[in-house]
Amino acid sequence: xxxxxxxxxxxxxxxxxxxxxxxxxxxxxxxxxxxxxxxxxxxxxxxxxxxxxxxxxxxxxxxxxxxxxxxxxxxxxxxxxxxxxxxxxxxxxxxxxxxxxxxxxxxxxxxxxxxxxxxxxxxxxxxxxxxxxxxxxxxxxxxxxxxxxxxxxxxxxxxxxxxxxxxxxxxxxxxxxxxxxxxxxxxxxxxxxxxxxxxxxxxxxxxxxxxxxxxxxxxxxxxxxxxxxxxxxxxxxxxxxxxxxxxxxxxxxxxxxxxxxxxxxxxxxxxxxxxxxxxxxxxxxxxxxxxxxxxxxxxxxxxxxxxxxxxxxxxxxxxxxxxxxxxxxxxxxxxxxxxxxxxxxxxxxxxxxxxxxxxxxxxxxxxxxxxxxxxxxxxxxxxxxxxxxxxxxxxxxxxxxxxxxxxxxxxxxxxxxxxxxxxxxxxxxxxxxxxxxxxxxxxxxxxxxxxxxxxxxxxxxxxxxxxxxxxxxxxxxxxxxxxxxxxxxxxxxxxxxxxxxxxxxxxxxxxxxxxxxxxxxxxxxxxxxxxxxxxxxxxxxxxxxxxxxxxxxxxxxxxxxxxxxxxxx
Amino acid sequence: xxxxxxxxxxxxxxxxxxxxxxxxxxxxxxxxxxxxxxxxxxxxxxxxxxxxxxxxxxxxxxxxxxxxxxxxxxxxxxxxxxxxxxxxxxxxxxxxxxxxxxxxxxxxxxxxxxxxxxxxxxxxxxxxxxxxxxxxxxxxxxxxxxxxxxxxxxxxxxxxxxxxxxxxxxxxxxxxxxxxxxxx
Numbered sequence: 001x002x003x004x005x006x007x008x009x010x011x012x013x014x015x016x017x018x019x020x021x022x023x024x025x026x027x028x029x030x031x032x033x034x035x036x037x038x039x040x041x042x043x044x045x046x047x048x049x050x051x052x053x054x055x056x057x058x059x060x061x062x063x064x065x066x067x068x069x070x071x072x073x074x075x076x077x078x079x080x081x082x083x084x085x086x087x088x089x090x091x092x093x094x095x096x097x098x099x100x101x102x103x104x105x106x107x108x109x110x111x112x113x114x115x116x117x118x119x120x121x122x123x124x125x126x127x128x129x130x131x132x133x134x135x136x137x138x139x140x141x142x143x144x145x146x147x148x149x150x151x152x153x154x155x156x157x158x159x160x161x162x163x164x165x166x167x168x169x170x171x172x173x174x175x176x177x178x179x180x181x182x183x184x185x186x187x188x189x190x191x192x193x194x195x196x197x198x199x200x201x202x203x204x205x206x207x208x209x210x211x212x213x214x215x216x217x218x219x220x221x222x223x224x225x226x227x228x229x230x231x232x233x234x235x236x237x238x239x240x241x242x243x244x245x246x247x248x249x250x251x252x253x254x255x256x257x258x259x260x261x262x263x264x265x266x267x268x269x270x271x272x273x274x275x276x277x278x279x280x281x282x283x284x285x286x287x288x289x290x291x292x293x294x295x296x297x298x299x300x301x302x303x304x305x306x307x308x309x310x311x312x313x314x315x316x317x318x319x320x321x322x323x324x325x326x327x328x329x330x331x332x333x334x335x336x337x338x339x340x341x342x343x344x345x346x347x348x349x350x351x352x353x354x355x356x357x358x359x360x361x362x363x364x365x366x367x368x369x370x371x372x373x374x375x376x377x378x379x380x381x382x383x384x385x386x387x388x389x390x391x392x393x394x395x396x397x398x399x400x401x402x403x404x405x406x407x408x409x410x411x412x413x414x415x416x417x418x419x420x421x422x423x424x425x426x427x428x429x430x431x432x433x434x435x436x437x438x439x440x441x442x443x444x445x446x447x448x449x450x451x452x453x454x455x456x457x458x459x460x461x462x463x464x465x466x467x468x469x470x471x472x473x474x475x476x477x478x479x480x481x482x483x484x485x486x487x488x489x490x491x492x493x494x495x496x497x498x499x500x501x502x503x504x505x506x507x508x509x510x511x512x513x514x515x516x517x518x519x520x521x522x523x524x525x526x527x528x529x530x531x532x533x534x535x536x537x538x539x540x541x542x543x544x545x546x547x548x549x550x551x552x553x554x555x556x557x558x559x560x561x562x563x564x565x566x567x568x569x
Numbered sequence: 570x571x572x573x574x575x576x577x578x579x580x581x582x583x584x585x586x587x588x589x590x591x592x593x594x595x596x597x598x599x600x601x602x603x604x605x606x607x608x609x610x611x612x613x614x615x616x617x618x619x620x621x622x623x624x625x626x627x628x629x630x631x632x633x634x635x636x637x638x639x640x641x642x643x644x645x646x647x648x649x650x651x652x653x654x655x656x657x658x659x660x661x662x663x664x665x666x667x668x669x670x671x672x673x674x675x676x677x678x679x680x681x682x683x684x685x686x687x688x689x690x691x692x693x694x695x696x697x698x699x700x701x702x703x704x705x706x707x708x709x710x711x712x713x714x715x716x717x718x719x720x721x722x723x724x725x726x727x728x729x730x731x732x733x734x735x736x737x738x739x740x741x742x743x744x745x746x747x748x749x750x751x752x753x
Contacts, residue, residue: 065713
């Protein structure tokens with residue numbers, strides 16, 4: 001009976017093994033079996049059957065890079081279809097199989113070859129299946145021989161023994177000794193799970209969760225490290241600037257620009273106390289400039305965690321007295337009213353702030369939400385906000401990448417239109433005051449190049465070319481870099497018509513290094529210079545040179561073409 | 570000890586070792602499936618033979634002259650299509666990027682009508698757009714899925730190929746260092 005059951009048992013397990021083998025084989029060879037369901041369509045095929053056969057063989061060896069585990073012969077992906085066509089095109093051009101593989105490999109890399117070439121990097125890949133097969137055979141052989149030995153042993157024992165009583169104990173004994181031998185040592189029993197556990201933890205820590213695979217830990221920590229380093233660099237730079245400004249203030253404590261710089265750098269490193277101190281000193285040095293008053297008011301407000309203090313409030317009033325359109329002061333007035341609970345006043349102040357700024361400036365969003373907040377807490381509808389609307393400058397269109405467009409009269413129109421709400425007399429008064437303050441300051445600091453430029457611009461906006469020309473000549477004495485020189489040339493060209501300025505431009509151009517003079521922006525300026533002194537031909541020549549070097553469809557090119565066309569007439 | 574008990578452990582160790590090596594190489598990102606390495610990097614960019622989209626119909630199906638179009642500056646070639654979602658997503662970033670680096674767009678197997686709607690809806694960051702009607706140019710460039718973005722040096726050499734959506738992070742970590750290197 002036992003024998004029969006034993007045979008049955010092994011027969012069943014053999015059957016299961018065969019069935020499993022069949023399933024595995026079907027799975028493995030299904031691509032071959034299902035080959036009739038290939039993706040290729042009749043219209044793709046070549047007429048010549050020999051060429052078509054070659055095309056099929058080549059396609060079968062090329063990987064579809066979209067599906068990645070199929071050949072292009074099997075795939076329906078768009079790219080696979082294109083690649084099949086490409087292969088057939090190559091064949092029509094009489095290319096050899098190797099040449100076709102090579103051509104595609106040059107474009108898509110090794111990965112396009114479905115069977116990777118045998119080379120040191122792929123040894124493991126090629127050997128691994130063979131090695132696993134070898135191990136499998138060894139394992140099977142081992143089991144087979146062990147079973148045979150076992151059978152023979154029990155068979156001879158059965159022959160020797162005559163009764164059941166004898167067999168049982170002896171076979172029991174044998175089994176016991178066998179299981180004793182087979183017993184896995186306790187150490188392995190314990191260490192193996194621990195080993196697996198540690199290994200999996202190690203893999204987990206190394207990779208992160210499997211679903212985060214495409215952004216591994218190493219990459220993430222690297223990104224974080226770069227971000228941290230950037231922040232640190234920026235903080236260090238700000239700190240350095242602050243220390244420099246501090247040193248400058250210690251050297252000449254009476255210098256307004258030094259104090260002002262200190263305030264700006266202090267604000268960057270977040271030291272409000274230093275900022276307030278520096279601004280207070282700046283205020284004294286400037287003879288109570290209204291703009292510094294509003295800045296100080298803002299700093300004081302920040303120091304008080306956003307509360308508009310009494311000191312700040314009086315500064316705001318003073319600043320608004322001098323300039324009722326001081327954006328900062330107006331905003332703070334609104335904030336003050338808001339904090340006092342006077343929502344109507346707050347909205348009014350903020351609305352007039354809005355009329356002074358562009359709808360896409362950083363303050364605009366704050367204003368929108370602030371006004372909305374005030375309106376809601378007052379139980380009224382959120383009022384419409386009217387922002388300033390200025391003609392969009394060409395600079396933002398072109399990305400402001402060079403000075404080409406800077407020489408643009410619309411810039412001045414813009415600056416002037418900011419004052420357009422005031423009457424003409426008020427405008428003139430305002431500018432006059434500004435000019436007076438500026439020239440007083442510049443008398444003490446004749447080395448302030450940009451101050452002189454600003455003064456020249458102010459004079460120019462009042463059509464006072466003679467004074468502007470004087471200011472530019474003073475600026476020429478304060479030039480310390482090529483950047484200054486270029487800015488000066490631009491400013492001088494903008495004010496045109498004065499003979500002394502023509503001379504100035506000529507001198508400054510001559511002082512620029514050759515490398516800069518070959519650049520497009522300087523060439524443009526030089527062209528403008530020639531145009532102004534009446535030599536249109538030289539101007540056209542220079543501008544045409546630029547035109548040949550820049551993209552023909554850009555805005556700059558169009559502007560240039562227009563300018564050239566105007567000159568040619 | 571019997572070989573029967575050493576063998577499974579041995580096999581396990583070998584498999585663990587192999588998968589460990591594979592995982593480390595994935596971790597280092599050198600064999601990522603979504604970012605296949607392009608053999609064209611460091612080589613001269615293949616010609617762009619495209620049907621011009623838009624106004625200059627006269628120059629259709631001729632190779633683009635990068636030099637004449639852009640000058641001696643690095644530029645970007647972006648393969649896209651109106652029917653591809655990541656391409657739509659990357660347009661806002663490309664618009665910002667186009668202010669710094671000129672971008673040539675290659676519309677892959679696209680129809681001019683669909684393209685016009687796409688550009689109107691999502692924006693047009695491209696200095697020039699060409700249509701790759703049969704996908705041949707894309708194959709020449711080793712493109713295997715759109716969007717793909719190439720950085721080309723002022724000398725016309727392919728410096729970077731990025732497969733997938735272009736984002737600010739990708740630009741900053743991969744493109745920017747190379748662009749800065751070139752500008753020096």
